[in-house]
Amino acid sequence: MGTVPKKRVMVFGDSHVAAVQDAFGDYSPRNAELEISVHARARKTEDGGTAGDTPQAEFFAAIRDLDPADIIISMTRGNFHNFVSLVQHPVPFDFQMPGEDCPEGEATLIPFKVLEGSFEIGLRRDLRMMVRIKEGSKAAVFQLAPPPPKGNLDLIRQYPGPFKKLGLLQHGLSAPSLRVKVWRLYNLMLKRLCDEVGVIFVPVPDGCQGEDGCLKLEYYAPDATHANGAYGRLLLEQIEGIASGDTNKIGA
Amino acid sequence: MTDHPYKSLPDKAFWRRSVAAPHMADVDPVGVFELQLTREKKVATAGSCFAQHIARHLKSSGFQYYVAEPGHAIVPEQIRTEHGYGLFSARYGNIYTARQLLQLIDRAYGRFMPEEGAWVDADGSVRDPFRPTVQPGNFISVAEMEGDRAQHLAAVREMFETLDVFVFTLGLTECWRSRADGAVFPLCPGVSGGEFDADKYEFYNQTADDVTADMSAFIEKLRAVNPAAEVVLTVSPVPLMATAEPGAQVLSATTYSKAVLRVAAETLRQRHTGVHYFPSFEVITGAYNRGQYYADDLRNVVEDGVEHVMRLFLRHAAGEDAASAEVDAKADDTSEDDFLAKSAALVEAECDEILLDQSAES
Numbered sequence: 001m002g003t004v005p006k007k008r009v010m011v012f013g014d015s016h017v018a019a020v021q022d023a024f025g026d027y028s029p030r031n032a033e034l035e036i037s038v039h040a041r042a043r044k045t046e047d048g049g050t051a052g053d054t055p056q057a058e059f060f061a062a063i064r065d066l067d068p069a070d071i072i073i074s075m076t077r078g079n080f081h082n083f084v085s086l087v088q089h090p091v092p093f094d095f096q097m098p099g100e101d102c103p104e105g106e107a108t109l110i111p112f113k114v115l116e117g118s119f120e121i122g123l124r125r126d127l128r129m130m131v132r133i134k135e136g137s138k139a140a141v142f143q144l145a146p147p148p149p150k151g152n153l154d155l156i157r158q159y160p161g162p163f164k165k166l167g168l169l170q171h172g173l174s175a176p177s178l179r180v181k182v183w184r185l186y187n188l189m190l191k192r193l194c195d196e197v198g199v200i201f202v203p204v205p206d207g208c209q210g211e212d213g214c215l216k217l218e219y220y221a222p223d224a225t226h227a228n229g230a231y232g233r234l235l236l237e238q239i240e241g242i243a244s245g246d247t248n249k250i251g252a
Numbered sequence: 253m254t255d256h257p258y259k260s261l262p263d264k265a266f267w268r269r270s271v272a273a274p275h276m277a278d279v280d281p282v283g284v285f286e287l288q289l290t291r292e293k294k295v296a297t298a299g300s301c302f303a304q305h306i307a308r309h310l311k312s313s314g315f316q317y318y319v320a321e322p323g324h325a326i327v328p329e330q331i332r333t334e335h336g337y338g339l340f341s342a343r344y345g346n347i348y349t350a351r352q353l354l355q356l357i358d359r360a361y362g363r364f365m366p367e368e369g370a371w372v373d374a375d376g377s378v379r380d381p382f383r384p385t386v387q388p389g390n391f392i393s394v395a396e397m398e399g400d401r402a403q404h405l406a407a408v409r410e411m412f413e414t415l416d417v418f419v420f421t422l423g424l425t426e427c428w429r430s431r432a433d434g435a436v437f438p439l440c441p442g443v444s445g446g447e448f449d450a451d452k453y454e455f456y457n458q459t460a461d462d463v464t465a466d467m468s469a470f471i472e473k474l475r476a477v478n479p480a481a482e483v484v485l486t487v488s489p490v491p492l493m494a495t496a497e498p499g500a501q502v503l504s505a506t507t508y509s510k511a512v513l514r515v516a517a518e519t520l521r522q523r524h525t526g527v528h529y530f531p532s533f534e535v536i537t538g539a540y541n542r543g544q545y546y547a548d549d550l551r552n553v554v555e556d557g558v559e560h561v562m563r564l565f566l567r568h569a570a571g572e573d574a575a576s577a578e579v580d581a582k583a584d585d586t587s588e589d590d591f592l593a594k595s596a597a598l599v600e601a602e603c604d605e606i607l608l609d610q611s612a613e614s
Contacts, residue, residue, distance in 0.1 A: 063255035084326060093324050102395035109399040110324050117331040 007088040008066055009243050012059050012133070013075025014052075015042055015226060020075070020236060022229030027236050031244050036236070041076070063137035070139040073239050074199070077126040080119070082225050085151075085179045088172045097181060112201035119189045127193050133216030134199055141199045142242060144235065145187050148204060149179035149228040151214030156224045180213035202242065205234040219225055256341070256557075277560065279541070281534040282568050284521075287325050289569035293416035295320035296341035298356075300348050300423025302488040302532065302553065304339050309562040317341075317417055321407035327359050336386040342407045345383040348423040349458060350466035350516070351436045356382075357473050361409040366435035370394045371446040372603055379435055379445035413477045422513040423488040425458040426496055426505070438516075440496070445463070457495050457509075463516035471524055482526045485517040489536035530568075532561040584587075 011020055011071055017040045039054035046083050063072055092107040095115050135143045153173050161194065191201040208231060210216050219231035263269040265472040289295070289424075296318045297307040297398075322338035336343050347353050356362035359382070365497070371379040377390035378397045391397035397463065412418075429436040431454050442448030458466070468483075474481050487510055495505035501507060521529045536545045536557045545557030 065514050073441055089324075089326055091324060093326060096392060096396045096399075104399075108324050109396070109403060110327065111335070111387055111396060111400050112392045113326055113387060114323065114331060114335050116389075117334065118327045118385055121328055121331065 003160055005067075006033055007243060008070040008139075009034055009239060010059075010063060010066065010070070010071065010139075010199040011036065011038040011073040011075065011239065012041065012054070013039075013042075013073075013144075014077055016078050016144075017041075017075045018230035019221065019227045020228060020239075021145070021232070023194070023232030027233060029236075029240050031240055034240060034243050059138050060132070063133065063139065066135050066137050066139035068138045068140070071243055072133055072137060072139050072141045073202075073242075074133055074141060074143045075128055075146075076129045076133075076143075078144075079225060080122040080126065081146070081179075082120070082149075084119075085174045085182040086224060088174045090171060092174075094178060095185075097182070097185065115185065116189065119185060120193075123189050123193055125184075125198065126190075130194070130199050131197050133196055142202050143190065143194050143199050144238075145190065145204050146183070147219070147225075147231060148209050148213060148215040149176060149183050150175035150220055150224065151210065151212055152182075152217060152220070155217075155220060159223050176212060176214050184213070185243045202238065205231075205238045208234055271538065274344070274540075276541050276544070279535075279538065280564055281531045281538060283565055285528055285530055285568045286532075287417065287482060287528045287569045289315065289417065289566075289568075291315055292415065295417045296320070296411050296415040296421060297419045297421075298340050298342075298344065298347050298353065299419075299421030299486070300346050300488040300490065302423070302486070302490055303419065305553070305558040306419055306486070306532075306562070306565070307338075307340060307419065307566075309558065313566060318580040320411035320414070321404060324436070335388055336383075341411050342511065343383070343386055343404055344408065346423070346438055347420075347429045348438055349425065350463045350470070351369060351427065351429075351456075352382075352438060353420065353456065354473075355436060356408065357412060357470055360405045361413070361473075361477075364435075366430065367432045367436075368430055368435055370397055371441075381441070381446060382435075384439055384445040385435075395543045403584060408458065409477075412481075412557075414476055415478065415481060417482045417484060418474065419484040419486065419489050421486045422517060423490070425463065425490065425509040425512050426492065427456055427458070428453050428496075429456045437563035457497055458512065460512045460515045460519070463512060464519050467516060467520050468523065471520070471527060480526075480542070482528065483520075483524070484528045484530055485520060486530050487517055487533040488514045489533045489545075489553060489557075493551070493582045522562065530565055532565070535561045 011017060013020075017038060020038050036246075039059055041057045041059070042050060042052035042054040043053050053204040066072065092102040092108040093110050093190060094105065095110045096102040096112055098112065130141070130143060153176070156173060177214075180189060186202065187201075194201040208216060208219055215227060215231070219227045219234075221231075258265070264283070271281075291314060294316050295310055297303045297310070297480050307317055309443050316339050319338050321337065321342040323332040323343075324334065325339075327335075336345060339345075340347075346357060354363055355366075359366070366382070368381045371381050371384060372394075373379065373390060377392065378394050379390050380386065380401055387397075387400075391400065404424060426427075427436045427438075428440045431452055431515075437446075437453075437458070439445075440448065441453050471483060474483070486600060489510075491506040492502055492509060495502045497505050497508075510533065517529045521527050536553055541557070545553055545560070
């Protein structure tokens with residue numbers, strides 16, 4: 001009798017995949033039938049350097065060989081919501097989410113449909129990559145939600161990095177409540193587009209958010225937008241659950 | 253030969269010399285038009301569909317097309333345009349009648365608060381009865397609509413108080429109004445939102461006296477908050493889509509409507525200083541062009557016609573041709589939010605950095 005081939009799980013993404021890579025070295029899957037690999041898309045950076053470890057062409061060549069029982073976990077892009085709301089805009093804005101109260105206050109109210117249209121433009125750019133992955137393989141494709149925003153503004157300010165260079169410190173950071181709302185809208189739109197192209201959207205792991213919806217402190221990477229290896233471990237457990245057929249780990 | 257008054261008149265006073273004989277593109281029906289437009293003057297627009305063309309050409313000709321309600325800068329230009337921002341100087345949609353304009357300024361300053369509530373579609377989405385098509389997909393709640401309306405009316409106030417020139421295109425005399433308080437609607441309830449109820453709404457066709465009185469009242473209220481404001485009136489050459497006047501035929505109803513508006517415009521010009529009439533209606537409808545400025549539906553105006561109007565408008569108001577003015581066309585066309593671009597660069601930079609750190613460690 002030959003050995004049963006392992007179920008292959010390929011995780012591929014951009015900056016958010018770093019959390020998974022951090023956790024992956026020490027991670028032992030409970031399910032021995034899984035063969036998990038983690039890849040960060042290689043690309044040139046603005047300063048002429050390189051980032052990531054897997055050229056896109058190499059990844060696409062690899063997923064062509066996957067079987068229908070294998071799975072691809074996409075963590076591509078996932079920062080559009082930060083473009084929109086990480087730094088306080090000079091003209092503060094707010095919006096109403098469907099089924100929730102309409103905000104009151106001084107901030108400019110952007111009608112939901114206007115913001116929805118704006119997000120769709122941004123997300124459709126991100127979606128192209130997802131469609132290429134979906135069309136390039138027989139494996140099922142899952143798209144992970146990006147980590148929730150960070151609520152501790154002092155900790156974010158400790159790592160000004162590019163903030164300072166770009167002269168945006170004077171504007172400050174948006175309120176965590178707005179950033180969480182924008183992130184929720186992003187996920188709402190992302191799920192809708194995933195449904196459109198046959199990709200399965202996966203929300204963030206249980207227990208990673210505080211009561212305010214922000215990422216819990218223990219999952220902070222030392223920057224403004226990314227999560228750490230502990231969060232990466234939550235993702236790996238979630239990924240393993242998905243690969244083992246635990247549909248509770250998948251967003252409805 | 254005896255002398256008589258016609259002997260000393262310029263060519264433009266004679267049909268053959270100024271209408272029948274010239275090349276179509278050279279016909280210029282402008283009579284008295286004393287507006288002096290400079291590139292520094294803020295020009296606001298409102299009115300029927302044709303006013304959108306004026307707004308578009310002013311913008312592309314380097315003049316200061318004034319948009320008091322541009323939409324939040326974080327929203328891409330394409331989406332703002334799709335959602336009615338920038339089509340006119342504020343997001344009021346089409347203002348077809350003089351009564352609608354008068355009620356707009358009164359609503360903006362809290363002098364008139366119509367009883368009409370929000371219009372709720374079958375899918376639960378919400379429309380503003382006074383601009384029912386301005387928000388594609390509608391508002392998601394009454395509170396959102398009311399919040400957006402409050403912002404809109406604040407922008408309208410700002411526009412009226414700070415504009416230099418207000419270009420208003422008179423479009424229609426026919427409208428529908430609330431029996432409760434006389435509030436007029438841009439569209440008949442039930443056409444795009446709302447529900448028609450003959451007990452609640454009635455047809456109203458304005459007379460020349462009505463239009464003149466409404467516009468005079470509007471001009472007084474505008475001057476009360478902006479004494480130096482100049483007003484340019486035009487009459488839309490776009491015919492009625494349909495008439496609700498009992499027994500009327502639509503072409504005849506159009507002729508009545510446009511005649512009323514044209515009479516009112518001339519009366520207003522003569523009565524008020526700083527009020528000008530520009531004959532875009534004559535440029536488009538004049539027999540000299542043999543109908544060539546209308547599209548196949550005999551309603552919509554083709555681009556050649558709009559260009560003819562705007563060429564004359566800029567020549568008479570600013571002393572230059574639109575073509576030469578296009579040098580500075582990009583002046584007000586910067587839509588990209590610099591903040592958003594910087595923020596995107598920031599986040600991208602951070603993403604690169606973390607990956608670089610990681611690859612250095614591995």
